[in-house]
Amino acid sequence: MKYNIRGENIEVTPALREYTEKKISKLEKYFTDTAEAIVYVNLKVYNDKKTKVEVTIPLPHLVLRAEETNSDMYAGIDLITDKLERQIRKYKTKVNRKSREVKAEDFFVTTNKNKEEVDDNELEIVRTKRFDLKPMDSEEAILQMNLLGHNFFVYTDSETDTTNIVYRRKDGRYGLIETV
Known part of the structure; x- marks a missing residue:
């Protein structure tokens, strides 16, 4: 994956850039092809010393996006990585379930871990x-x-x-x- 890391009211130091890339690169294990993926990371600092991390990853069949506000920039990066990982797991389970029904090709790496299954109730429509x-x-x-x-x-x-x-x-x- 290629990274486009910008800072608003903060200088993106080499250490901050390296930490961000290291954390977000852990998501690559979920995809079969990320050669063309560009990760857009926006790091902000507000006057009240709060920091905000925004990450957008446009992929061929979906766009992953998350934002996290925290008093510590590094903690925000950790939290946003966890948030994106949960999104991927949820979407991956949904796509894999549909692909079994339709025999479609999956663009996620297949794993046999039951812990990644999403509870069917999370996707249930309860009102129309x-x-x-x-x-x-x-x-x-x-x-x-x-x-x-x-x-x-x-x-x-x-x-x-x-x-x-x-x-x-x-x-x-x-x-x-x-x-x-």
Whole structure:
């Protein structure tokens, strides 16, 4: 894997770069082909001395992404590696289960460890809702979302007639996902 490590309000020292690459490279064991994978790592330090580690790994069939806030940068890197490993295990189990059904080729390294199996209840749909997508603009969609007390809201954009999603970000501001 190739690494693109950036720092915001922090200098990425050789020691920090080496530690980050060493920790994240442990994820390579889960994939059969990572030659073209680029790992994007963003290290931030805020005024309140909190640090944030963001990692994005775009792969051919999925994008792994995680972020972790911690008072210690090195602890944040450790935690984010664990978080990404859990994501991989969960996704790997799901893909391998489907590939057994369809006989599809897997891009994960196969292992025989039962501890990596994901509990079926984690992927169980417990409630289904149906509703009409009312045409509106993004501001009205945010108002509707807030009235309902949800973290996201799906609507039809009145100008483009496409399905869009507004969501509340962790920083309290709003995001918009536009479909194409």
